[in-house]
Amino acid sequence: MSELKILEERKQFIQYGNADGCSGMKCDSESLSGAVSQRACVYCGARVVLNPITDAFHIVHGPIGCASYTWDIRGSLSSGSERYRNSFSTDLSEKDIVFGGEKKLAAAIGELAANHNPKVIFVYATCIVGVIGDDVEAVCKAAEKKYGIRVIPVKSPGFSGNKSFGYKMACNAIMELISPYKSGEKRQGVNILGEFNLAGEMWIIKNYLRKIGIQVVSSITGDASFDSISKAPQAALNIVQCAGSMTYLAKRMEEEMGTPYIKVSFFGIEDTSASLIRIAEAIGSQGSINRAKTFARTESDRLEAYLSKFQNNLKGKKAAIYVGGGFKAISLIRQFTAMGIKTVVVGTQTGKQEDYGVISGLVDKDTIILDDANPAELEMFMKQTGADILVGGVKERPLAYKLGIAFCDHNHERKHALAGYDGVVNFTEEINRSMNSPVWQYLKAPVSAKGALL
Secondary structure, eight states: OTTSOSOGGGGGGEEETTSGGGTTOOOSSOOOTTSOOSOOOHHHHHHHHHTTBTTOEEEEESOHHHHHHTTTOSOBOOSSOOGGGOOEEOOOOHHHHHHOSHHHHHHHHHHHHHHHOOSEEEEEEOHHHHHHTOOHHHHHHHHHHHHSSEEEEEEOOGGGSOHHHHHHHHHHHHHHHHGGGTTSOOEEEEEEEEEOOBTTHHHHHHHHHHHTTOEEEEEEETTBOHHHHHTGGGEEEEEESOHHHHHHHHHHHHHHHOOOEEEOOOSSHHHHHHHHHHHHHHHSOHHHHHHHHHHHHHHHHHHHHHHGGGHHHHTTOEEEEEESOHHHHHHHHHHHHHHTOEEEEEEESSOOHHHHHHHHHHSOTTOEEEESOOHHHHHHHHHHHTOSEEEEOTTTHHHHHHTTOEEEEOSTTOOSOOSHHHHHHHHHHHHHHHHTOTHHHHHSSOBOTTSOBO
């Protein structure tokens, strides 16, 4: 790495493919000061996990900027209430910071209780609350007793860790919500953890499971409600789609409620098929297993025939990936490999050591693997490797376009489904349209002194 213009401390976070399974790679740690990390804060991590609970009320205890930053930030769809699209804040001012904001928080909870009769309120403690020391837990406990509703604190001061820590705080809040119902009887069904119903993807997955005879007890948190989440302890199995945000919850439910879990992925033909069969084998009857195998084979054959027409357009292209979690990155590498596209750069915000071990075995030895990248690094590596497209989130879009590189949004704000067999079609068509758009030839064409294309 000596020839690369990166911070000396950042070299520990960057490796090449097949480098001893990335065993020496530093990850799952605090962002390096001065590196302008792409990660979000603890509060944001907690907010994006809990936000899709459709009938929940969310009070952001802090300045108004924190609430506006995360207002309706997910492309999550609802089959019922749209309450989750509203954002509430105590809007702390300088006076509140000096004298404390507990009375203001209590008043905000009382206003919601009086005007909306909510079943559950989540109260997020932001950075400033962590500094001034408001006892958010005591306020929530008093409100529960006074109004007879669930008021759950979410300990999420942004400076207390990183986005991954925010996921854990959200999972703790969910455990607090469902723990009173853990004594119920188990039934032969699954919970889907870490699927947030972006562009209706939860409905796609539920439909697949229904076809193979698997019942879904609860979804956490896409298209969820207070009542549906309360049933989660009844499920016989948890399936974890977003490993980064929900493995912690799955482990707690296994330890405290006896609910086993498996990690799955519904991105790409290979992972979708394997996941459906694994779920059927873990909880279903022989009939479910047979249906899963038949359904997977039928859909795979259909899509392989469909995707063959894109081979000439995509084969030999190069892709860069920078997403939130390791499991998604792994699925994307497999999808690109099936298309004939080489992954030349791959990184995540919250990947774990085992994720990077799998990634290193899927890519070529010259592929650059990086954790918690910053824009300067992404720019340098994409130029160095000649990437034709970047798959990332909203923060990466301007970077790709400024470099004249195609872009595919795979983040939580998107409005188009990319999961399941349905998502394979959408993803392939988007990759093809974006990468082979005629605009790139104009951007790279020689220009005269007066700015005219030659």
